[in-house]
Amino acid sequence: MDKPHKRIRFTAIFLFLLPILLIAHGLAAQDRQIDPTWLHRHVPQLGEAQVDLSSSSCHYTPIFGEGDSESRIMRSVARFGEAALDPRGQCRPAVYDREEEIYFALEGAGTLHYGDQTYAMRANDFTYLPPGVRHSIENGADHEFRVLIMSFKIPSSVSITSPLPGPRIVNMNDLKEETVAGHPTSVLYKLLVGPRTATRDAIDQAYVITSFFLMDFAPGGTNFPHHHEVAEEIYLLMDGEGEMAAGSGMNGIEGRYPAKAGDAYYFRPNCTVGFYNQNRSGARAHILAVRSRIPLPKDED
Numbered sequence: 001m002d003k004p005h006k007r008i009r010f011t012a013i014f015l016f017l018l019p020i021l022l023i024a025h026g027l028a029a030q031d032r033q034i035d036p037t038w039l040h041r042h043v044p045q046l047g048e049a050q051v052d053l054s055s056s057s058c059h060y061t062p063i064f065g066e067g068d069s070e071s072r073i074m075r076s077v078a079r080f081g082e083a084a085l086d087p088r089g090q091c092r093p094a095v096y097d098r099e100e101e102i103y104f105a106l107e108g109a110g111t112l113h114y115g116d117q118t119y120a121m122r123a124n125d126f127t128y129l130p131p132g133v134r135h136s137i138e139n140g141a142d143h144e145f146r147v148l149i150m151s152f153k154i155p156s157s158v159s160i161t162s163p164l165p166g167p168r169i170v171n172m173n174d175l176k177e178e179t180v181a182g183h184p185t186s187v188l189y190k191l192l193v194g195p196r197t198a199t200r201d202a203i204d205q206a207y208v209i210t211s212f213f214l215m216d217f218a219p220g221g222t223n224f225p226h227h228h229e230v231a232e233e234i235y236l237l238m239d240g241e242g243e244m245a246a247g248s249g250m251n252g253i254e255g256r257y258p259a260k261a262g263d264a265y266y267f268r269p270n271c272t273v274g275f276y277n278q279n280r281s282g283a284r285a286h287i288l289a290v291r292s293r294i295p296l297p298k299d300e301d
Contacts, residue, residue, distance in 0.1 A: 218284070
């Protein structure tokens with residue numbers, strides 16, 4: 001075969017194989033999106049989203065769950081975010097047949113509508129809202145009213161009893177700090193909300209919420225890195241700075257990330273979680289944390 005014919009044949013084969021080679025290279029180079037084992041959000045940088053309680057005077061900022069881009073990975077968390085009510089503003093009422101909620105007043109004062117009744121709330125008040133109760137919040141003052149809203153899904157296998165005729169509202173400042181067995185004494189706890197089977201928390205009425213609590217870190221205080229096999233957990237750093245332990249690297253060495261006030265972290269089941277406060281004189285840090293039980297395969301919806 002003469003050289004011109006060889007060149008023509010080689011060119012034809014090359015042109016035939018080129019698309020196949022390009023497709024194969026593309027397939028090898030493609031990345032598959034994975035579900036993260038933990039999430040970080042800096043609350044002051046987040047934007048408003050429209051949800052069922054939103055109104056022209058009630059502005060909801062999603063942190064995790066409903067309204068957030070990674071809401072698909074949540075198992076028991078329905079929503080975790082902040083509602084900001086304008087002066088004289090009001091959120092739309094809501095009722096969830098198979099969700100329970102915690103409201104925590106961050107700033108200002110307002111009114112909780114629970115069924116046909118109204119209850120006053122002020123900064124650092126918290127309450128538990130059972131499934132099946134129509135509720136909303138209102139701001140009758142001339143200053144903004146900010147409320148942290150936490151909602152959790154109750155599996156269909158869990159029996160729900162009739163709700164109490166009224167909510168219990170507790171102010172966190174009225175609770176004593178205490179140590180918790182198995183945890184370092186450099187961290188003091190306020191136990192706010194727990195399950196219906198418990199007796200240690202200020203409010204023990206929850207179905208899937210296993211613990212809602214405040215951690216007060218002394219200088220150099222540590223919440224040792226740990227994990228929960230059947231629970232999701234969320235940390236919100238209220239003030240102070242430190243290092244958040246989130247996930248792990250090679251051979252079980254925890255990942256550490258700088259954390260400051262306004263940082264929020266979500267941890268999937270079995271994800272390493274912990275916190276290291278700054279080790280200097282006068283360094284304090286406070287974290288609001290909530291943990292909820294995920295549905296097991298036998299009772300997952």
